[in-house]
Amino acid sequence: MPKDGGIGASSKRREDVRFLTGAGNYTDDINMHGQAYVHFLRSDIAHGTITNIDTSAAASMPGVVRIFTGSDFEGVGGMPCGWQVTDKHGQPMQEPAHPILAQGKVRHVGEPIAAVVADSLAEARDAAEAIVVDINELPAVVDMKAALQDGATKVHDDLDNNLCYDWGFVEENKDAVNKAFEDAAHVTSLELVNNRLVANPMEPRVAVGDYARGTDESTLYTTSQNPHVIRLLMGAFVLGIPEHKLRVVAPDVGGGFGTKIFHYQEEAFCTFAAKACNRPVKWTSSRTEAFISDAHGRDHVTKIELALDADNNFTAIRTETHANMGAYLSTFAPSVPTWLHGTLMAGNYKTPLIYVNVKAVFTNTVPVDAYRGAGRPEATFQLERVVDKAARELGVDPIALRRQNFITEFPYATPVAVEYDTGDYHGTMDKLEEMGDFAGFAARRAESEKNGKLRGLGVNCYIEACGIAPSNLVGQLGARAGLYESATVRVNATGGLVVMTGSHSHGQGHETSFAQVVAEMIGIDENMVEIVHGDTANTPMGMGTYGSRSIAVGGSAMVRATEKIINKAKKIASHLLEASEADIELKDGAFSVAGTDKSVAWGDVTLAAYVPHNYPLEDIEPGLEETAFYDPSNFTYPSGAYACEVEVDPDTGKVTIERFAAADDFGNIINPMIVTGQVHGGLAQGIGQALLENCAYDENGQLLSASYMDYAMPRADDLPMFDVDHSSQTPCTHNPLGVKGCGEAGAIGSPPAVVNAVVDALQSAGKDVTHIDMPLSPDRVWAAMNG
């Protein structure tokens, strides 16, 4: 019987009413009195030296307030990087300066060179066209391996070369891993590309800077997943504004997918310019600008090798990855191919020895950073592809090979530094086999072949590390931030609650699911709980939403704060009921004395807290408001098994997905409907990566896929009806809700299933195709078949 509220209920998303009726309040909806508009003049050259910028003609054009160039920011900090990776020799990564506006050189198409602030956007654009910029074009560094050759053109003249870092993990295991490969009965190796992607949230980025001269306070309204992080980074490291004089508001945000985590130049610019011009300054990204200024995702080139013994047990994994950083280090870029990638290389398998090498490379392209999954899709893709390839080489069933090597005992310490607390990989695979009707596949394949199509079945597993993260651990790993979360629970006199969370919702449905948790704990209707997020002025310091962390970390902070509320309310209730506090029970929104019929309603207790006429003032303070910070003791480890069935048209190479089944273990679930929606969205993006999306540069550093005319987003008719199950639940052992997080799973788990399925289809027709690089667009599949 489904619940009609609280934890486990598929409560309808309350925020959708405003989103779907045009009543949302997005950053672009915010317009300030006297606001000016900024247009950024961006480089259309990938790499070059700026020899001259002449703004004189532009400055006198109608409506122009002020024109800024790099020289206006010489005394201002550059864009900070929030994670320092240490290389395999113990040296810190090479970290170039990242200016707000280009200083002396341009290093990627889209880099802002000048900014025109004007009374209207049209006037700003007109004036920007009158700015004369002379650039001596230099050879563009695009290919990562070429970028590391001796004598390669340097993206940053003041660095030794284009290598950000050369990371080995675990370096001490390297020799043992190499030995295991020498001793292996079978080695499977695979070279592959994890294609560069553009996140493409529905809402482009927007920033509005405001400055109050009377109080010397700056406010930034921005499309961010983490307003407190932006306030800290921008205030402390870029503009030198103390946090008590700086407010950052991220109101309704129309999708982030990672690319709205980072602190961007446009945010710092609008905040700076609002003070410099003494006027609010607004920037709204066009879709074209988004393609060349939002941080991109993925872009790894990898060689992975899997060693097996004579009984097909995995004995070692060895990988070498080139990871594209782009021209500058985006906020969390260095962490993605290292600590979010290497630590996941064990996957679901008890491989005893693993060595991961990652070379992060600077190129003349847009910076690359976290995108839904961030490192974990890259790890999952290569691992699940090489396992599938090994099964084919050995002539064994790919599911049986996986099952044979599954981790079955928990907690399990991997050789790549993390300890899985719980999981049941056979359980999700059992579920998948049931959902996928594998027994019926042969008949479905025969039917496809009758219609001239090839049919393939691909299966894979995934594990991810979510709920980032223990602050002391990530501090050791190079994070320049803590990764706790916070919540303040304010109970009003009449019993309603406002929960102010450091998490940020930009599509996840927190306003609904977070309210369900608090309502369940107190036993009240969830409509009595309001969730407030997104404004540093009225939420406690929190690290924001990404990495599937919000229910696991933010939800835990909320539970802790609510527990404090309940504890205090019990004290009040014991006073009102003239009973011992130890005897007070809270159930269904009422406090009662155990073993009696004496009780007092939630609302009477909350009223007493604010109208303390009959109140234990000598023992406790009036009021009912508590804050908690929660720092997790471990990551959470969602896992699952996915199956994809494709048809391939051998005449055209066109792939269609006929069936897709996802069996996930997210631990406990707050709102099953929202979880299903999160999985659907993740699957759409993962399938998008596998079949459609391709962010491509030419050799001159020009973006070839710079609009929707060439960048293929997944559309509804590209996708099948998904079969999604999350009934396999091994609760997380170390957070109070037993939850693991579900936001990224679909994007992590689906690409290898798709590619495995297409390879299966082609091999069924006798094609000697062992791998095709994503996206598996028709031309690539046809070329592979006719290679």
Add this chain to the structure above:
Amino acid sequence: MYNFEFEKPGSVADAVAALGADDAQALGGGQTLIPTLKQRLAMPTKLVSLKGIAEMQGVCTGDDGAICIGGATSHATVAAEAGAYPALAATAAHIGDPAVRNRGTIGGSLANNDPSACYPAAALGSGATIVTNTREIAADDYFQGMFTTALDEGEIITEVRFPVPEKANYQKFVQPASRFALVGVYVAKYADGVRVAITGASNDGVFRWTEAEAALSSNFSPDAVDGLSLSGDDMISDLHGTGDYRAHLCGVMTKRAVAAAA
């Protein structure tokens, strides 16, 4: 977008007069022109909308049985009202998305002659006649390469006349991002022979595949195309497919169009 003047005349004559101004530009449904303006890639002084001209709207049947479509008729209207030429109606029904079909016009599409657009294949494959304010142009003379046509400056497509074939079909293999034709093949069988027009593939824009036409004129079956091939050398090669892939698709889509022709 730069500033421009806007006129919406009610007659062809007034439109021609309005287009006499320096750097004036005719506006059909604006499905290419408006995005171009928004990108500031064009700077006309004046836009002359053709949508207010009643005589350029609608679908009718001429005395010779040809389907006559006003130059300012939307794709959606053609899809709904050109039932006498089912393959043409079906082609119109699959151009772009509903918004494009409700705004875009046949005259605008043919005047633009995008190398991946559908209507050029339909017009060339049907041997249509492009009627302008000054003359009638045979489709074989009209298409002159990518984004290039026989139209003179200020010349307006007032009508397009399509002779109705015995059988026809258009097969579009879409480019995954834009969903324009990566290769689109229009096959039409007339009493005096078969026409095959291909869009999306060639660096020279829409073209007739004469070898396939000859083979199909003597044997209108998919098998007739077997053994015929086009060279990929002069075909578009881009992120979405090489010239060789496009050349291969020309054969595949031609066979499918023949098989589906009705």
